[in-house]
Amino acid sequence: MGADAKARRLGRLALFGLVALAALLLARRDLATLAAGLGLFLWGMSHLEEAIKRLSGGTLDRWLHAATRRPLRAIGVGALATALVQSSSLVTLLALSFVGAGLVALPGAIALLFGANLGTTTGAWLIASLGLRFDLAQYAMPLLALGLLGGRWLKGNQAGIAGALLGIGLLFLGIDFMKLGFAAWQDGLSLEGLAGDRLWHWPLFVLFGVLATVIMQSSHATLLITLAALAGGQLPYLPALAIAIGANIGTTVTAVIGALGGGPPARRLAGAHVIFNLGTACVALGLLVPLAGLVDLLGRLLGLADDAWPLKLALFHSLFNLLGIVLMLPLIPRLAAWLERRIPEPSQRPTAQARYLNPTALTHGDSAVTALEQEYRRLDRRTYHLLCSAILLPSAEVIGHPPTPAAVATPIDPRAWPTVDSRYRERIKPLLAEILDFHARLDVPLTEAQEQRLEELREASLRLVEAVRFGEVLQRSLLHHAGPRDPLRQAHDALRQALAEALNRLASEAPATAIAAPLAAVRRQLQRDLAQRLKAEELSAWQASTLMNDLHQAQRLIAALSEPRAGEPPRESASDAASPT
Known part of the structure; x- marks a missing residue:
């Protein structure tokens, strides 16, 4: 009162x-x-x-x-x-x-x-x-x-x-x-x-x-x-x-x-x-x-x-x-x-805090588009690091240099890997929410090119989230079959190696065909091996269907990141993307 x-x-x-x-x-x-x-x-x-x-x-x-x-x-x-x-x-x-x-x-x-x-x-x-x-x-x-x-x-x-x-x-x-x-x-x-x-x-x-x-x-x-x-x-x-x-x-x-x-x-x-x-x-x-x-x-x-x-x-x-x-x-x-x-930059910043989406950037079209581009690049890098976790590999073994078979063959401790969903809610979703909120509050005259660029950024952000969801499904299967004696471990390691190479090429701004090539090669090889292993009763029909589903999830993950690529902002160089933000 x-x-x-x-x-x-x-x-x-x-x-x-x-x-x-x-x-x-x-x-x-x-x-x-x-x-x-x-x-x-x-x-x-x-x-x-x-x-x-x-x-x-x-x-x-x-x-x-x-x-x-x-x-x-x-x-x-x-x-x-x-x-x-x-x-x-x-x-x-x-x-x-x-x-x-x-x-x-x-x-x-x-x-x-x-x-x-x-x-x-x-x-x-x-x-x-x-x-x-x-x-x-x-x-x-x-x-x-x-x-x-x-x-x-x-x-x-x-x-x-x-x-x-x-x-x-x-x-x-x-x-x-x-x-x-x-x-x-x-x-x-x-x-x-x-x-x-x-x-x-x-x-x-x-x-x-x-x-x-x-x-x-x-x-x-x-x-x-x-x-x-x-x-x-x-x-x-x-x-x-x-x-x-x-x-x-x-x-x-x-x-x-x-x-x-x-x-x-x-x-x-x-x-x-x-x-x-x-x-x-x-x-x-x-x-x-x-x-x-x-x-x-x-x-x-x-x-x-x-x-x-x-x-x-x-x-x-x-x-x-x-x-x-x-x-x-x-x-x-x-x-x-x-x-x-x-007036220094803050020594510690919340992991999901946007760096560039301040109210002054909302006053004019060019500054707003540039701020969104920079935040998208940060979201892009965070997604790459999270997807490395989805395939059970440290990002330092994937982004910055080609992944090695030795890193892929390392024993996997399921307790050491947080779920993709928990990392997504901690690092991706809060930043994406700020990006979408900033986009919604943008109310200044825009040129046709600026409007098109904003639409491209929004679509690219949604594709990143889509890739994370595919990675979440894939991680559950990889963790379930992570044991060294599991019948799917060898096939999963080949799949992880191909996905790691694809993520490395994505961070290096390689063409879309080069990004998809490792996964396409592994898919052909695994499909040939699958028929032989089924005949030899090395795999059950249930395990074979699991592997086919994992291949499909991996293919959808890479497609979400690499298609279409013409309108997306420039990717970070390998050296820039090597350290998470």
Whole structure:
């Protein structure tokens, strides 16, 4: 009851807060206009981001992935991608999903985030140069109409275009409402007393920028408020620069939140993002006055008016982010190494725990497919090791080098071999359950090739389970006839030798015909011997039928693993597969 009572109190407080806020907005039309503008702007950003995800169909993912091989290229592509999609959050989540799924190395992902920080400054330029100078409402209405109607009538990529138009229309309308709201404050609010002569105010404005960005989850929204207040004369120039610095720090919350459910690689990248933005902010705040002077000098060289404060703020935003990149670029390898030491991989990991299926990998198609491919390879290797147990041979005698007849002829102690079913429930089924659950939770736009690849992986996983079930039946018979004097022991040893060679070739990525060849040869030989042994009464009809059934189970096991093979992911090399995971 205590928890229920607390929840009810919180609910009443929230309701009271909403009622109080509604009363305030009804009493103050200027505040209501500002709030409406901010809400429309954030709503438009959300629509635009979703539309870009749908339109890119994995293209943006592959583009950014390819760029991370070289730091300078990663910075450039990260900046360009963020400038095009106007969402550093999207690029940040992509980078987190890449590094979490093992698609890219940490240094490349760090460089990509550096570029995203630079690219996000283009939003300030667009707002300052266009949003505050033109009447965007007249363009917003047609875009809203096209976006709403197109979203209802169109499908596929065309619906993505309609979503983008709707998002841009909401952005334009939000900017226009923000301008109207600040215009209403023109004579009623002035912060000129907080100009640059009071240095202790600057950290407070930095803190305001951080909090505003964290609350609104958008540095663009914080900069929009700042630029509108600066253009309307409600905010002095130097405090506005300090707010821009704070907005830069606030963008790290996306990386931090995105990394909470991720593994160590994602947490390392989030740490790098925080370190870079905090370091850049400290340098920019310490050099605020010199940087403001440099902005004035560059403004005159670019032909900006002395009172073009919004454009100067945009220039400052770009300048201090560029300064941070110049300072931090040579330190990327050391930063990555330090983070890897500070946030190591867990020393012990549950045997059935997936390594790559973290929530950040679900955000985009390429990272999700890559994560599933890597987990499938782990499932693949575990299945090989379990099937070695099914034929009563240590995996070290099968995978990594051709199996020897001496290892097959070793006396068998049935008590030393756990059942296939118990090992399956311990090592295979939990991992397979995580793979299937991850697949079911994947809800992002996928290309046709990605959908086909996911279907191939799912089918391959089910074939592995099918092979394990055949191995379970086979192991029971092998254990039952494991005695050295058992009439079936010699035939079973030949069958085990053939299966061991087939598993070895599977791990070595041999063609399907080569994999099936040892078993086919043994099957022909045993069928000839079977007739002779029946005539000589060395085997009973019951024992002969048992051997035929075992041959059939072995054939079905190898067929499940080797057919079809065209769509399956690359097999591990023999050396990789030699050690179980």
